[in-house]
Amino acid sequence: MSMRIGLGFDSHAFKEGVPLVIGGLKIDHPQGLAGHSDGDLLLHAITDALLGAVSAGDIGTFFPPTDPKWKGADSTLFLETALEEVALAGYKIVNLDCVLIMHRPKIVPIAGEMRERVADLLSLELNRVSIKGKTPEGLSQDGTAVAHVVVLLESIELPDSHKKLAIHADRPSESDIEDAITAIAGQPRDITALGRKLPTFDTDDLT
Template sequence: MTCAVIIVAAGSGSRARRSSDKVAKQYVALGGKPVLSRTLETFLKNEQVDCIQVVIGPQDGQLYETAIAPLMSGPLAGLAKTKLQPPATGGETRQISVLKGLEAISGKKPQHVLIHDAARPFVTDDILSRCFLALQTHKACLVATPVTDTIKKVDDQGAIIETIDRSTLWSAQTPQAFDYSFIRHAHKRASDQGIHTFTDDAAVAEWMGETVHIVQGSPANRKLTSQDDLTMAETMIAASAPQPLTDIRVGTGYDVHAFDEGSAVIIGGISIPHSHKLKGHSDADVGLHAITDAILGAIADGDIGTHFPPTDPQWKGAASDLFLKDAVRRVKDRGGKISNIDLTIICEAPKIGPHRPEMRAAIADICDMSIDRISVKATTSEKLGFTGRKEGIAALATATVGLPELPD
């Protein structure tokens, strides 16, 4: 266990409630999803996050289950079931709630912990990467942005009495990142002394005498604390919504590899015991090569040899999933999506049928697609041609891709 995340979702959030809302801001629907669900998505997808502990209000159990339901059954279900811990119940103050979250994950023995507000759904991977980098050299880190507005100090009557120098002022955000053992000890010590009013975890660290280091945040990573914030957030989501994928493309790929001395063939991302192996510059996965070319053909972006020439020694013996992942990336970079993949393998031997389920799962994993969008079939050439003479294997693939419509 390396890094845990605590999501603080125990507040009532009354300031951010719209007139139509009857729940706290973290459970309000934002662009069709609860705020909490949007916040969790970023942490679930991040490979450096090992477990996530949400701290909720004592009355919010059903709201929490409703908020995470799409995560537990959708594309992130595997990550959600692995990373999400049963929710902890918070206390009367944020500080108490954080301590309860820290104690709930003590059995996981994390090295680091990020503490984040549930009502900040626009945290990014870039911010998290900066936190992880800072934790390599510091015990306590605070995501923040420099203050850009002129700051005025006023008296009880609203009259300005001083203009504050903003050059050294930063606005605190979350996540706040810490050495887990240190911040748990700091929170426990504050609690034992009857102190429960710290408004953020950096203040607890400062109280313990630890220097807190700034990590660059983002103005977009704002906390939703008012109705205006929710309106702004809806606008941001609408502006960033993907365009309809109405430009439908179909590509085909065909590949052939001869047999060579060996004891197994690699097809469709798996190894199948056989009397020979397939000969090629890479691992000669005839199935993945055909799929790669089909995808590249659909987006009119050359072929596998264009991007990974066999004359380049760095690709000698390379696993073909590298080529396929690159093709998938090229589709995503265009704002597109692969709808389905249909692979046909042509050979007399080995028998493909027993390995089809494993192939489909491997291809789905490589392409980050649902397995029900992956088809693998096999046929023979009725003992005709090079495949009929058992000299090698051929593969034919078709890929359907949706892209955003571009102006002519």
């Protein structure tokens, strides 16, 4: 069994006129977080931590902020892509620890509900998800929210055919990915809407 550690970070400024979503949870607050997508900095940081743990790039690799396709996108879609990459690499989540830093809203009163939402999105038991709220004492961050995430992964045994895919295939097809995820999760997954990058041509064919 092998272990992997991933580190995620994100920050967003508060903005008038947009809803506040953190950890997939809609929060009643007069300001939301500015961003190309829905501004969910916690899911962004978790996504980056998962992708980093399996050396799959970062959130910008799959969902560049310059692409209008992801304007206003639900960040749970980003998280699903990261989970696909983790599963394809032959790993599963052991636990994650999250720190949210902001003056308002207060995270502690809603941390329990937020943990439940994140655990549900990751298909984890609640005791494998930690979310802590801190205030940026002494720092000029009144209008900013910051998230730090650390995730621990452990390897899982794959059927031989899918193990070969996970270890040796540099450019698996969408069909290969769906088969591998089905073998791991026990049910089919539709990956057509996700941000996974597949090559448009085979460089070995170049002369």
